[in-house]
Amino acid sequence: MLTRFFDQLDRWLIAVAAIILIGLGTLMNLEVGARTLLSRSTQVSDEFSGYGLCAITMLCLVPAMRRERFLRVDGIVERLSLPLQRAAETFGALIGLAVSAVLCWATGKLAWTSFQFDSRSIEMSQTPLAWPQALMPLGFALLALAFAETAWRKLRGTAASRAEERS
Numbered sequence: 659m660l661t662r663f664f665d666q667l668d669r670w671l672i673a674v675a676a677i678i679l680i681g682l683g684t685l686m687n688l689e690v691g692a693r694t695l696l697s698r699s700t701q702v703s704d705e706f707s708g709y710g711l712c713a714i715t716m717l718c719l720v721p722a723m724r725r726e727r728f729l730r731v732d733g734i735v736e737r738l739s740l741p742l743q744r745a746a747e748t749f750g751a752l753i754g755l756a757v758s759a760v761l762c763w764a765t766g767k768l769a770w771t772s773f774q775f776d777s778r779s780i781e782m783s784q785t786p787l788a789w790p791q792a793l794m795p796l797g798f799a800l801l802a803l804a805f806a807e808t809a810w811r812k813l814r815g816t817a818a819s820r821a822e823e824r825s
Contacts, residue, residue, distance in 0.1 A: 709790040716797025751809035758802035766795035
């Protein structure tokens with residue numbers, strides 16, 4: 659059930675990231691056009707592009723992890739037996755879960771502090787920083803759940819292969 663949830667979530671996250679990317683491209687072209695034709699700046703393109711890039715990164719963490727697109731060192735793991743490969747991948751997923759949980763907590767604390775103190779960007783837009791920062795704990799929470807799902811699948815695969823070896 660969790661796997662189906664993440665399969666559906668992957669599609670939504672990628673679609674939202676694609677929309678943001680189109681918006682960033684539009685914003686950048688608007689900035690270039692305004693500077694070229696009007697000798698003026700939009701004053702917000704640089705700031706909002708940074709927020710958009712962060713949002714795209716956070717939204718695509720889960721699809722990247724589930725498609726094994728994170729940096730991996732397979733040279734040693736590929737030489738192990740299948741049960742040891744699964745054990746190593748389970749251990750790696752548990753480490754990823756722990757790191758993601760810590761990052762979720764730390765970035766959540768950052769966003770909450772920005773919200774409490776009504777921190778705003780120093781740019782002309784005066785964007786409340788809690789809003790763009792809120793995407794970080796959300797992204798890391800989803801990543802932690804995806805690592806938990808991966809660890810669970812690997813553990814089930816390890817248990818199944820041991821049962822088959824005994825038969």
